[in-house]
Amino acid sequence: MDIIVYGIINSVSLALMALGFALIYGISRVANFAHGALYVISGFMVWSFLNTAGLNYFFSILAAMVVVGVVGALIYQFVLIRVRGMPVSEIIASYAIGLAILEGFRWWGFKGMTYTLPVFVEGGMQVMQVSVDIHRILVVVIGGAIVGVLWLFTHYTRIGLALRGMAQDERAAMMLGIDSDRMAVVSMAFGAMLAGIAAVLLLPLGNITVDAGYNVLILAIAVCVVGGLGSWMGAVLASFLIGFAQILTEVYWGAQYQMVVALLAIILTLVLRPSGIFGRQKALEERV
Amino acid sequence: MLEARDMMVFYENMVGLNNVSLSCDVNRIVGVFGANSAGKSTLMYVLSGIMLDIRKKELMAGGERISVFGSITYFGQDITNLKPSQRARKGIVLCPERRRIFTESSVLENLKIGGYQAPKARFRETLDYVFSLFPDLGKLKKRTGGFLSGGEQQMLAIGRALMAQPTFLLLDEPLLGLSPRIQANLMRATKDICETRGISVIITEQYARPVLPIVDYAYILENGSAVLEGSGQEMMNNEDVRAAYFGM
Known part of the structure; x- marks a missing residue:
């Protein structure tokens, strides 16, 4: 029972971490290696709005989301747009930004136990005879809701459909009047906000540290590689696979092997099925 | 009125288009015929602005050096440097070679994405028209685009382009690899698009025979140059043209 309950919690957390990365890659084909930095920034911003500016919790979160969305958009508009279409340069550029942000925080003396966010709701409850704190249940509920909202958004709204069109064939989308750079900025802002949402939901369970940024990036990449880069449903499925694998390792071997699972998953996927679970389907190739 | 004047395109040192001028009036169907690598698709990319994007991407990636000269005007306004999405908003919509439908989205979603820039009322009305x-598409609304047959994909590609509310519709090799029956069907549709919607169509093809009866004016491209132009009837009557391009 423990394994199932905590497996689900862990899987949803992973999905939350990975969705922003998957969204940006899926739409603009930019592998956003600044993802982890955006995650830490949003956590830190909520903390400072809360403790330095003295806003209430809800408004701190809202403000942090807006700011991190703008930061994401600015990263695209001023940096990534110049190296668009060159995958290696995109990775180097975005990783450099992420590195600068994270190491900047470290240099600035950002470490220790002092930086924590409060949980949304104190207390715990019993789920299937397992005691779980309410915040973790909220993570699962909100995480599920976000996946649902994202699905509805990409299937039924004008912008969402345009984003999906661009993800499939950028030039064909341009021919229909969809501005690809503007859409990429939008996707970057959304992706950054998703990183922010993940941070707000997950950071109260621990401390805000610089290393969390690197861990989140690795986990997000693992989930996206296993699920098939660019596939959102694949990412969700893969987070359940890796999530449960992690919990099982934790129970049977030890918590220190958790990160090994993610990295092993990347290697295994690349060896066995490089396109991931839901990589581009060959059955859907053009027909003449 | 869409007018391209003295278009020159070079891929590195190779000539893609050589001094081609083309004009298309409102409510006309113009045909552009030529063999492989005659410059048909290059011309379509130039008219729709996709060439600017190709050039930009090649430049950034350090690939092929593409140079474009000449000017394009649209109802008297110079649009030579407008991005493809801006041109589409003005009403120049390209239905590309090899269709390029969104293979992972359903038929209806493809059309919805096509209607990105359409106002709500026009959207519904165009959807009904498509x-x-x-009518075949209507039965396949929920089908994933990649699972359609070639002919259905081409209908979808044209429908999707129509959803973008074109004034000038550019059809790049719409008959490629399709059966004669579907070819005839598509040409009937093209004529209908021009007549009932008042949309001008510029259509390129290698094999002119199914297209020629519906065009008002035709150009023939050869190695990037426009070697001949004239009304559809004049083309039909020219012995050399008939032998070389129409297989009659």
Whole structure:
């Protein structure tokens, strides 16, 4: 029972971490290696709005989301747009930004136990005879809701459909009047906000540290590689696979092997099925 | 009125288009015929602005050096440097070679994405028109784009372009690899698009025979140059043209 309950919690957390990365890659084909930095920034911003500016919790979160969305958009508009279409340069550029942000925080003396966010709701409850704190249940509920909202958004709204069109064939989308750079900025802002949402939901369970940024990036990449880069449903499925694998390792071997699972998953996927679970389907190739 | 004047395109040192001028009036169907690598698609990319994007991407990636000269005017306004999405908003919509439909989205979603820039009322009305033009698509609304047959994909590609509310519709090799029956069907649809919607169509093809009866004016491209132009009837009557391009 423990394994199932905590497996689900862990899987949803992973999905939350990975969705922003998957969204940006899926739409603009930019592998956003600044993802982890955006995650830490949003956590830190909520903390400072809360403790330095003295806003209430809800408004701190809202403000942090807006700011991190703008930061994401600015990263695209001023940096990534110049190296668009060159995958290696995109990775180097975005990783450099992420590195600068994270190491900047470290240099600035950002470490220790002092930086924590409060949980949304104190207390715990019993789920299937397992005691779980309410915040973790909220993570699962909100995480599920976000996946649902994202699905509805990409299937039924004008912008969402345009984003999906661009993800499939950028030039064909341009021919229909969809501005690809503007859409990429939008996707970057959304992706950054998703990183922010993940941070707000997950950071109260621990401390805000610089290393969390690197861990989140690795986990997000693992989930996206296993699920098939660019596939959102694949990412969700893969987070359940890796999530449960992690919990099982934790129970049977030890918590220190958790990160090994993610990295092993990347290697295994690349060896066995490089396109991931839901990589581009060959059955859907053009027909003449 | 869409007018391209003295278009020159070079891929590195190779000539893609050599001094081609083309004009298309409102409510006309113009044909552009030529063999492989005659410059048909290059011309379409130039008119729709996709060439600017190709050039930009090649430049950034350090690939092929593409140079474009000449000017394009649209109702007297210079649009030579407008991005493809801006041109589409003005009403120049390209239905590309090899269709390039969104293979992972359903038929209806493809059309919805096509209607990105359409106002709400026009959107509904155009959707109905597309389904009346291609009744087959109406039966396949939920089908994933990649699972359609070639002919259905081409209908979808044209429908999707129509959803973008074109004034000038550019059809790049719409008959490629399709059966004669579907070719005839598509040409009937093209004529209908021009006549009932007042949309001008510029259509390129290698094999002119199915297209020629519906065009008002035609150009023939050869190695990037426009070697001949004239009304559809004049083309039909020219012995050399008939032998070389129409297989008659």
